[in-house]
Amino acid sequence: MQLLMFYLLGLGAVVAALIMVTNKRPVRAAMSLIATMSFLAGLYVLLDAHLIAALQLIVYAGAIMVLFLFVIMLLNIEEKEGRLAGSALLWQMIAIAVVGLVFVLMVSVVKLSDNVVPLGEAAALFGTTRAVGKMLFTEYLLPFEIASVLLLAAIVGAVILAKRRIDDSDQ
Amino acid sequence: MVADLIESVAKIVFIFSINLGFFAPILGWVERKQSAVMQDRIGANRANIGKFTIIGLFHPIADAVKVLTKEDFVPAGANKFFHTLAPFICLVPAIATFSVIPFGGQYELFGHHVNLVIADLDVGILFVFALTSLATFGVVLAGWSSRSNWSLLGGLRASAQMLSYEVAMGLAIIGIIMVFGTLKLSEIGAMQENFLHWGIFIQPLGFILFFTCAVAENKRVPFDVPEAESELVAGYFTEYSGLKFVMFWMSEFLEIVTISGILTTLFLGAWHIPFVTDAMLLSFFQFAGPNGATILAMLVNIATFFAKVIFFIWLQMTIRWTLPRFRYDQVMRLCWKMILPLSLINISITGLVLLLWIK
Numbered sequence: 001m002q003l004l005m006f007y008l009l010g011l012g013a014v015v016a017a018l019i020m021v022t023n024k025r026p027v028r029a030a031m032s033l034i035a036t037m038s039f040l041a042g043l044y045v046l047l048d049a050h051l052i053a054a055l056q057l058i059v060y061a062g063a064i065m066v067l068f069l070f071v072i073m074l075l076n077i078e079e080k081e082g083r084l085a086g087s088a089l090l091w092q093m094i095a096i097a098v099v100g101l102v103f104v105l106m107v108s109v110v111k112l113s114d115n116v117v118p119l120g121e122a123a124a125l126f127g128t129t130r131a132v133g134k135m136l137f138t139e140y141l142l143p144f145e146i147a148s149v150l151l152l153a154a155i156v157g158a159v160i161l162a163k164r165r166i167d168d169s170d171q
Numbered sequence: 172m173v174a175d176l177i178e179s180v181a182k183i184v185f186i187f188s189i190n191l192g193f194f195a196p197i198l199g200w201v202e203r204k205q206s207a208v209m210q211d212r213i214g215a216n217r218a219n220i221g222k223f224t225i226i227g228l229f230h231p232i233a234d235a236v237k238v239l240t241k242e243d244f245v246p247a248g249a250n251k252f253f254h255t256l257a258p259f260i261c262l263v264p265a266i267a268t269f270s271v272i273p274f275g276g277q278y279e280l281f282g283h284h285v286n287l288v289i290a291d292l293d294v295g296i297l298f299v300f301a302l303t304s305l306a307t308f309g310v311v312l313a314g315w316s317s318r319s320n321w322s323l324l325g326g327l328r329a330s331a332q333m334l335s336y337e338v339a340m341g342l343a344i345i346g347i348i349m350v351f352g353t354l355k356l357s358e359i360g361a362m363q364e365n366f367l368h369w370g371i372f373i374q375p376l377g378f379i380l381f382f383t384c385a386v387a388e389n390k391r392v393p394f395d396v397p398e399a400e401s402e403l404v405a406g407y408f409t410e411y412s413g414l415k416f417v418m419f420w421m422s423e424f425l426e427i428v429t430i431s432g433i434l435t436t437l438f439l440g441a442w443h444i445p446f447v448t449d450a451m452l453l454s455f456f457q458f459a460g461p462n463g464a465t466i467l468a469m470l471v472n473i474a475t476f477f478a479k480v481i482f483f484i485w486l487q488m489t490i491r492w493t494l495p496r497f498r499y500d501q502v503m504r505l506c507w508k509m510i511l512p513l514s515l516i517n518i519s520i521t522g523l524v525l526l527l528w529i530k
Binding site: 027031034038041050051053054055057058061062063065066067069070073074128129 | 250253292293294297298300301302304305307308311312314315323326327330331333334337338341354
């Protein structure tokens, strides 16, 4: 049952991701990305990481993708012929090579790593909100705080970039 | 195993029938009739069978027949696939969110443990947020795929408004989660057995903030700028007709019910009657035998829960017919400059009180 769900969700995620990359219409690509992220959330649920699954839907599928769609709709981007600069073929070859390399790396990492923890009684608790929260505020406190400072800096940067410059408009 | 299956199916059928069979059609009638009462009119009263009109209660049936026989119109140049998909994306989360809301406590019945919530998830309230954030896409897609300026403007307004209020709504309930120490809605409900421990007394500011955000998230008056009929015809669903139009309409009503359910669970003591504990209720029904008493107590709890839900529905309907619509910039300013800082203050104060006095 669980294996079947995994294959269904995984297939869905891969197909949606392929549609996202190959489709030239921005809204369709964005919707496929949302589908990919929803399938990924399903995979997280299978891994007993319920909190991550919920956050995946709230943050990625919900908030970030709404912003994507907002921008696409606001600019009313139409279907466009893809234009590749100058030596298009070369860039395509490089892209394919890089993607292939990453794929080989990922497969070898998964194949070579022997410390894959089997899901058991202990694993059933590790994805709960309480467990993740405890870990974030004890063991991983420093990375957590660094990430928050980074996000704060990004927010301040966004406000400064978007702010209307009063002295410019006055003159 | 079989008992579990029967329990699950019974709960799902119950929630489906009460939401889709009772609340969705009746709310349409309530909205018309209540607006009529408040504006000193008579309201919908023409649909009849023979001489009986029963204060317009045949109107939901007449509406259903009308809607099913109407033409399903897709405007020229619209994206047919997304135009059809959008109402479904709106309606499915609206139906599904009620699955994590407990409409009663936990009971021992004929040696079987009954938990009156369809899915008692560990992430509980976060699941609700996850689904509401997906519902945004229905609105945004409806606005975009209709290939109409009114719809597009409505969709744009909706995307920004729903995104902003989702953030504020998430922060508004942090306080109540800190106090109860769990995200599980069934546990939060069970902790409010004592009348003085109701969320509304512990977190009055959180209640007001969450209520405001929830109404705004549902795009109801006074926050209905995405569909503002005096500016945008009907906003994001201008180009919809027939059954698809009703799907938007139903998802709005179901969201009212869901919001009322969440408000009841978080802030108004869930299924508990003030000053009546579960044990008191069970001993009161002692005459019916152990199982009979449990069943009666269960029914009383369910009735109490839905009575509170109906109270919140009435409150939202009253607000809808009382307040005028805000301007769009006022809606956004309220969210980012008022509700968000107030939620943060609420979180800080709650944290300080928990740390210094309660521990």
